[in-house]
Amino acid sequence: MADGGALAGPVAFLGVERSLTDRVWRQRAADPAVVRALSQGQGLSEPLARALAARGVDADGAENFLRPTLRALFPDPSSFTDMDTAAEAIVDAVQAGRRVHVFADYDVDGASSAALLIRWFRAMGAELPFYVPDRLTEGYGPSPRAFETLKGQGAELVITVDCGAAAVEAVAHACSIGLEVVVIDHHLMRDRPPACRAVVNPNRPGDRSGQGDLAAAGVVFVLLAALNREARRRGMFADRPEPDLRAWLDLAALGAICDVTRLTGFNRALAKLGLQAMSSWSNPGLRALLSVAGMEPGPAKSSHAGWVLGPRINAGGRIGRADLGARLLSTDDPAEAHDLAEELDALNTARREVEREVTEAAVRRVEAAGAHADDSAVIVVEGEDWHPGVVGIVAGRLRERWRKPVVVIGVDPATGVGKGSGRSQPGVNLGRAVQGAFDEGLLLSGGGHAMAAGLAVAPGGVAAVRERLNALLAGECADAAALDALEIDALIEPRAATRDLFDQFEQLTPFGPGNPEPVFALSGVQAREPVAMNGGHVRCRLVAPDGASIRAIAWRVADLPSGRALLNGQGGLDVAGRLKADDWNGRRGVQFEIDDIHDPRRS
Known part of the structure; x- marks a missing residue:
């Protein structure tokens, strides 16, 4: 292995000032x-x-990074604003036999959060009914109508998870009809929290927990510790065992990884230890989902959560029944888990086709308008009848393609209302800008966090929203574009790209925001035996001048400059990417997943 050494100042790694994706390469400092x-x-x-x-x-x-433990990193639950109040309210309800319902968001984090609470209540001898809003007919988060439905079902206390922090009016309505509400969330908040029994959110203004990186499932996991502590204080475990929270670490990890949270500190511990817990595949729903995906049980990786389990759980909320994910993760019945997993797998297959169609249409529309190549800070593209359940995924695809924030909006042809989702670049707080546009009256609803946001637009309002978001983000995007470098960890030769090297760097897992997956560079290689695959992927071998080679793949690039360079079999290329396990048919090897390419002849 060759190592470029520490670089002083903004020196380009391998001299790459402009790659085929218009990025400079830097070595991580x-x-x-x-x-x-x-x-x-x-x-x-x-x-x-x-x-x-x-x-x-x-x-x-x-x-603590390499071998994290809950003992060393678990935060004091009382450091979260309103956590003790929330625990008291919930344990009061359990002791009094009051009807408690959980209201959950329809994504993986919401489903994981709901399942954690359901399993704790079950361990306490009570069943916890849950409500998940329909993405198409109800939209995101609590509404007055939803609270009225819960009231009609006999609910006395409602716990919202992964939502509710911005639902000031809806929560006020709930309280006005006699519902007690506890909010558990992690999204960015306004200065004024909903007026209810408790609002637990590490991103609440004034919160001193220092745990703002947690997904909602992580916040709920801390809540469960607070519930155990409060129940223990009241002597409730004299005749029943105390719920063992470690058995549910897999659900906390699932929320953290699939919600793309920063994997640092306690949140990293939840993810790493949760993947270890997941490896037993003792949760019937996760085991069934792994089976329908055609995979065998084994050590769980971030890729299991992010690419195998997560998309299938999300499929229910995107284009199917919103409650399927929470039902799957909370069931203890293997037969029910199998049926739910098969339904989610089928929905995921349908979701991929819908996503492909919307992506192709959005790319055509953006390129026809030139919005990908102009000086705009953010791309805002809309289309009639684009499915609201896939616009977030499509926004992510377009952001990867053009390396600038993207908001994709599907307009309902009957009402003219647009529902959209955005994905951002590092250094650009899209959620804050969307919140700003909402506060200014340009959106029917809107909010999110730095890297992702959701919104709803009144008929005919997209142009004004596009103009305002561009104005709000202009400064941030200019700075982010200047910093849009591909950071390289090391320069290696193809013969050094071995399973041993891969296993060494696996000590840094799990990877995600705050702990990026290692990126390696190969210099002066040629793409041989290139093959264009379905979906626009390109597979090839990267061959060094000494003849050593490694199998490689690049995703969704066939129509881009980097894909054309591979398909043309060009030599003398500098290639950056990540090592991935290649264990097909018992083989323990590696392949190179290409992120970027530099052609010195085009510099």
Whole structure:
């Protein structure tokens, strides 16, 4: 392995100032003294120690990063604003036998959060009914009508999970009809929280927990610890075992990974330990979902959560029945789990086709308008009858393609109302801009977080929203574009791209925001035996001048400059990407997943 060494200043790695995706390449910055300390203290190879240091880990923090424990990192539940009040309200209701219902968002994080609460209530001898709004007919979050429905079903206390923090009016209505409400959320909030029994949100203004990276499932997991503590204080475990929260770490990890949260500190511990718990595949729903995906039980990876389980759980909320995910994750009946998993798998197949059609239409519309290549800060594209359940995925695809924030809006042909979702670039707080547009009266609803946002637009209002978002984000996007570099961890040769190297870097898992997957560079290679695959993917072998090679794949690039360079079999290419396990048919190898390509002849 060759290592480029620490770079002083903004020197381009391998001299790449402009790749085929118009990015500069940089080597991740790392303090040489910290690298030496990590290498000596933890017995790590120099490249691995350098990667760890580049992720902000020093010698004192290495143990908690590499081998995190709940004992060392679990926060005091009382550090969350209103957590003790929420625990008291819920335990009061359990002791009094009051009817408690949970109101959950329709995505993986919402389903995981609901399942955590359902399982805790079940362990306490009570069943917890749940309500998940329909994405198409009800939209995101609580509404007065939903609360009235719950009231009519006999609910006395409603716990909202992964939603509710911005539902000021709806929660006020709930209280006016005699419902007690506890909000558990993690989304960005306005200064004024809903007026109810408790609002627990680490991103609530004034919250001192320091846990703003948590997904809702992580906040609920801390709530369960607070519930156990409160129930223990009241002597409720004298005649029943205390619920073992460690058995449900898999659900906390699922929410953290699928909601693309920053995997640092306690949140990283939840994800890493949760994947270890998931590896037993003891949750009937997760095991059934793995089976219908054609995979065998084994050690769970982030890819299981993000690419196998998550999309199928989400499919119910996107184009099917919104409650399927929560039902799957909370059932203890293997037969029911199998039926639900098959239904979700079929919905996911249908979702992929809908997504493909909307993506192709959106690409044509953006390119026809030139919005991908102009000076706009954000791309806002709308289409009639684009399914609201896939616009977020499509926005993510377009953001990857053009490397700028994208908002995709599907307009209902009957009402003219547009429902959209956006995905952002690092350094651009799209959720704050959408919230700003809503506060200014340009949106029917809107909110989110830095990297993702949702919104609804009145008939004829898209043009004004596009103009305002561009104005609000102009400064941030200019700065983000200047910083849009591909960060490289190390330069390697194809013959060094081995399973041993892959296994070394697996010590850094799970990867995600705050802990990016290691990126390696190959220099002066040729693409041989290129094959264009369905979906626009390109497979090939990357061959070095000495003849050493590695199998490689690039996703959705066949019609882009990088894809054309591979398909033309060009030599002398610099290629950046990630090592992936290649275990097909018992083989324990690796392949190279291409992120970017530099052709020196085009510099």
